[in-house]
Amino acid sequence: MTEKPTVAILGGGNIGLAIATGLTRHGKLDPKSITVTRRNTAAIDGMREEGYHVTTSNREALDSSTTVLLCVQPSQAIDVLASLKDAFDHDRHRIISVVTGVSCDALSTAAGGAGVVRAMPNTAVAVGESMTCIASRQHDPAAVQAATALFSRVGTTLVIPEELMTQATALCACGIAFFLRAVRAASQGGIEIGFHAEEALAMAAQTARGAASLLLTDGRHPEGEIDRVTTPMGCTISGLNQMEHEGFSSAMIKGIVTSARKAGKLGGASDN
Numbered sequence: 001m002t003e004k005p006t007v008a009i010l011g012g013g014n015i016g017l018a019i020a021t022g023l024t025r026h027g028k029l030d031p032k033s034i035t036v037t038r039r040n041t042a043a044i045d046g047m048r049e050e051g052y053h054v055t056t057s058n059r060e061a062l063d064s065s066t067t068v069l070l071c072v073q074p075s076q077a078i079d080v081l082a083s084l085k086d087a088f089d090h091d092r093h094r095i096i097s098v099v100t101g102v103s104c105d106a107l108s109t110a111a112g113g114a115g116v117v118r119a120m121p122n123t124a125v126a127v128g129e130s131m132t133c134i135a136s137r138q139h140d141p142a143a144v145q146a147a148t149a150l151f152s153r154v155g156t157t158l159v160i161p162e163e164l165m166t167q168a169t170a171l172c173a174c175g176i177a178f179f180l181r182a183v184r185a186a187s188q189g190g191i192e193i194g195f196h197a198e199e200a201l202a203m204a205a206q207t208a209r210g211a212a213s214l215l216l217t218d219g220r221h222p223e224g225e226i227d228r229v230t231t232p233m234g235c236t237i238s239g240l241n242q243m244e245h246e247g248f249s250s251a252m253i254k255g256i257v258t259s260a261r262k263a264g265k266l267g268g269a270s271d272n
């Protein structure tokens with residue numbers, strides 16, 4: 001693993017806090033090496049007790065950091081970088097944006113020409129299990145490597161063309177919600193057939209983890225694994241086919257395509 005970075009998280013909201021939590025609990029960073037900003041810091045006061053630096057000043061956060069993570073809403077991203085453009089040290093700061101739909105070029109221009117790499121993590125970053133896609137327009141291998149090293153501390157990374165970052169948002173960032181809903185639905189079925197709610201949720205979640213592990217551990221294919229558990233005239237194929245008659249695969253595919261279309265319209269559509 002490369003030298004430990006000092007990190008400024010500009011925007012301590014849902015994903016900013018998930019990244020801070022993941023980097024300290026699973027990524028082996030000291031909270032003291034992370035500064036989190038937001039305008040209303042009262043909402044994250046508790047982080048001070050955990051050792052993080054918390055401030056309303058984005059400039060102050062830059063002073064003590066080598067890696068700058070932009071974690072504000074798409075409509076705020078350009079203004080935040082523009083307000084800091086004279087504070088970026090082009091040699092020292094690595095700027096990584098997790099903002100949906102705002103391109104490297106637009107972000108870099110706002111940042112006074114500083115290089116910007118984009119990353120699209122999901123909230124499983126908090127438990128060290130993010131799927132994070134990384135892209136850079138300028139194709140700056142050192143910057144991509146730094147972003148990859150950072151997010152590899154808290155999950156799996158994949159470098160993709162910037163043109164696919166919107167699609168990565170739908171599949172991975174929105175995708176967390178899709179799979180959570182699937183687990184929740186399975187648990188609801190479990191309750192109906194006789195389990196208490198907590199048991200049913202734990203059973204469904206572990207079963208989902210097992211299914212994912214079958215694919216990720218040995219590189220197996222889902223349909224091969226499904227064939228192994230569907231005996232002729234058996235209960236699994238009956239249930240599975242009933243789900244397909246109700247549109248299970250189609251619903252997931254349509255949901256991902258719809259999310260990708262919507263994500264493409266965020267941030268002023270400057271994604272590509």
Ligand SMILES: NC(=O)c1ccc[n+]([C@@H]2O[C@H](COP(=O)([O-])OP(=O)(O)OC[C@H]3O[C@@H](n4cnc5c(N)ncnc54)[C@H](OP(=O)(O)O)[C@@H]3O)[C@@H](O)[C@H]2O)c1
Nearest residue numbers: 011012013014015038039040071072073074098099100173
């Ligand atoms: N949530 C996800 O799962 C996820 C995953 C991948 C990427 N993303 C992207 O990450 C970004 C943030 O998403 P989110 O869900 O974390 O949104 P969020 O919860 O609204 O967080 C944004 C944070 O930015 C802070 N902020 C706003 N203006 C600021 C400024 N000038 N300086 C410092 N902080 C400022 C806000 O706090 P104050 O109002 O107190 O300043 C807020 O806490 C979005 O662009 C989204 O597309 C999100």
